[in-house]
Amino acid sequence: MNEKIPDWKNDFPISQAETTDVTRRQFAKFLCLVSGGLATGSAFVAAKSALFPEKKVSGSHRVCNKNDVPVGGTRPFVLEGSTTPYILIHLENGEFKAYEQKCTHLSCAVFYKPGTGKLECPCHNGWFDAMTGEVVQGPPPRPLPKLEVEVKGEDIFVTGA
Amino acid sequence: MSTFRRAQSQAHPNKTSTLMLAIIMLLILNVTIQIWLLYNGLNNALDHNPGIAIPAFVGSFFIFLINCGLLYYLPKGRKQ
Numbered sequence: 001m002n003e004k005i006p007d008w009k010n011d012f013p014i015s016q017a018e019t020t021d022v023t024r025r026q027f028a029k030f031l032c033l034v035s036g037g038l039a040t041g042s043a044f045v046a047a048k049s050a051l052f053p054e055k056k057v058s059g060s061h062r063v064c065n066k067n068d069v070p071v072g073g074t075r076p077f078v079l080e081g082s083t084t085p086y087i088l089i090h091l092e093n094g095e096f097k098a099y100e101q102k103c104t105h106l107s108c109a110v111f112y113k114p115g116t117g118k119l120e121c122p123c124h125n126g127w128f129d130a131m132t133g134e135v136v137q138g139p140p141p142r143p144l145p146k147l148e149v150e151v152k153g154e155d156i157f158v159t160g161a
Numbered sequence: 162m163s164t165f166r167r168a169q170s171q172a173h174p175n176k177t178s179t180l181m182l183a184i185i186m187l188l189i190l191n192v193t194i195q196i197w198l199l200y201n202g203l204n205n206a207l208d209h210n211p212g213i214a215i216p217a218f219v220g221s222f223f224i225f226l227i228n229c230g231l232l233y234y235l236p237k238g239r240k241q
């Protein structure tokens with residue numbers, strides 16, 4: 001009998017054992033690459049936090065008149081010289097609170113939900129306590145950064161917390 | 162001189178599979194630890210708690226070296 005090597009074997013001259021071995025080797029090397037990437041990422045985080053710490057808000061800034069924000073209402077603002085969005089909230093109990101309007105999960109804008117005492121992040125249903133900025137539920141890992149609010153006469157001022 | 166590598170390639174081919182699996186498992190475990198270190202270093206740094214980031218980096222780098230060392234023990238592909 002004339003045993004012929006089928007054509008496809010010539011087209012793909014790779015033995016099965018070799019292909020499986022090679023793939024697992026490559027997979028292991030790839031895992032090592034990922035590991036190097038993660039170490040590099042950690043290096044960036046460490047370098048950034050050690051060499052360029054975030055600047056704290058300094059001084060006190062006027063936001064608006066007290067009567068501009070009704071009870072249960074909010075007012076977005078930015079401090080001059082920065083682009084970070086903040087939100088001023090007039091709570092139902094009469095207090096004013098100011099938070100960064102950036103969810104600590106993936107930076108979506110958060111909104112005050114009147115009557116609930118909570119800030120809502122619509123992106124992934126994250127909720128923050130409007131009194132303290134703590135996370136009530138959802139994916140955000142950290143509380144909202146806040147500013148201290150002072151009411152001087154008719155005007156509202158914020159200072160870095 | 163006989164090395165671990167030589168003995169390894171002369172051993173029964175079944176051993177290859179076991180070793181491969183073991184090394185890949187170790188690598189996956191190490192990468193998982195590194196993900197955890199990165200996540201916590203980052204979140205603590207953003208939370209004005211920068212003391213975590215540097216030890217996390219040192220740990221992560223050390224694990225990376227271990228992973229590179231593990232590659233040395235990868236069995237070679239079988240020769241025909």
Ligand code: FES
Nearest residue numbers: 103105106121126
């Ligand atoms: S961005 Fe706010 S919950 Fe995801």
